[in-house]
Amino acid sequence: MRFGTVGTGWITDAFIEASKETKDLTHAAVYSRTADKAAAYALKHEVQHVFTDLKEMAASDDVDVVYIASPNSRHYQHVITFLKGKKHVICEKPIFSNLQEWKEAYHIAEENGVFLFEAMRNLHSPNFTSLQEGLQKIGHVRSMILPFVQYSSRYDKYLAGEKPNIFTTEFSGGALVDLGVYPLSLVVGLFGKPDSASYFPIMLESGVDGSGTLVLEYPDFTGTILCSKIAQSSNMCEIHGEKGTLVFENAGDMYHPRVIMNGFKEEMSLQADDHPNNMVYEAREFARIIESGDTNEYERLKYLSYDVLAVTEKVRHDNGIMFDCEND
Structure with a gap:
């Protein structure tokens, strides 16, 4: 094609x-x-x-x-x-x-x-499958902390008085929709849509969030997502179960996934793919769905996209974060 x-x-x-x-x-x-x-x-x-x-x-x-x-x-x-x-x-x-x-x-x-697809690369990586397998080893999930805290050079331009797209309501910007959607899509992909969601943003004068904490509530656990474009973190992503912890680097890439069992600190590496460009997998999958007419997988991805957007829209509006296109 x-x-x-x-x-x-x-x-x-x-x-x-x-x-x-x-x-x-x-x-x-x-x-x-x-x-x-x-x-x-x-x-x-x-x-x-x-x-x-x-x-x-x-x-x-x-x-x-x-x-x-x-x-x-x-x-x-x-x-x-x-x-x-x-x-x-x-x-x-x-x-x-x-x-x-x-x-x-x-x-x-x-x-x-x-067909219409959202290019959310982490959902198509082999490492996503490894995380699903890791969940089977750590027992009942009780909590998680998923950071995507990455300082943006465009914030320097913002501080200098410029208006980079990602820090404006005109271009539907902010930390949650730019970076927070990676861990959010990961959680929704693994566990489904949360029962409720609350967001605690650090607001910029431009009207968007420079950083924030997103709390997702499920029947048996609470998930915490940290996202920021105005700070930097080297913390790992962790999903905590009653038998062990699933650990990986970066919610967009899920590098080096592994399970650390409770008590004895036994560590088990999961099968991982460290391809430097994991957009390869979404490109392959989208092409496959189009050529094969796989409507079942298409519908699954379609409504996963819906659930993620439903969360970000709800918590934005809860905090008065309105994009210009919503005020027309």
Whole structure:
């Protein structure tokens, strides 16, 4: 299948490189608002077709699938354009700003007979399967702490008086939707949607959260997620069971998963994949679902995406964090 890209940042570069390992996706087109930037990006990736008009790209017979990595608040408009052009769409996380956009977009996807995916890479990694296996060893889960605390160089620009997209309500930014969605999607993928959720943000003057603590309540345990773009942490992710603790590095990659048993401190390494670009797995899976028409797995991923977005929208609104697109 031939795919086009919207967005010219590092994440798009990573997806393009990942696609080369799938054997099912061929990079065929690029889009950018400016002709010079589009041409330069096409030259960089040796791509023939260049677009500066989204509708023209959506109507092109040279594109079957589109990968979208534009600013968060632009996702909805861009996704809808391609769905109406009957293109399958892979959209970077967070897929949309709110549930209204989610519902409308998936309705349009169904009307046009195409698939719409959220690119949440950790859910497709072999390490996610290793975590599921590790859960069988640690006994009844009672608590967890999942940090994604990563200082952003763009915060320096924010402090200098600039307005980086990710620190503005205009572009649907903030720590929770940018970084917190990784551990949140991991928890929802492993345990389902929580019974309730509460968020305790550290607010910036721009109206978004620079960091925060998300507490998820389940019938038998409570999960704590720490997310920040204004601080740095080297703490491990931990899921605590009555027999042992499941430990791993980084909720986006789940590197070095292992189980540490209680009492004797016995440590068991789990089968792990340390691929430097774990977007390979989501690219392969999305291509497989499209080509095989696997609607069962598609629906599972679709509603997992819904559950994650439902949590982030609810706790944002609880704290008065409103994106500009929600105030129109």
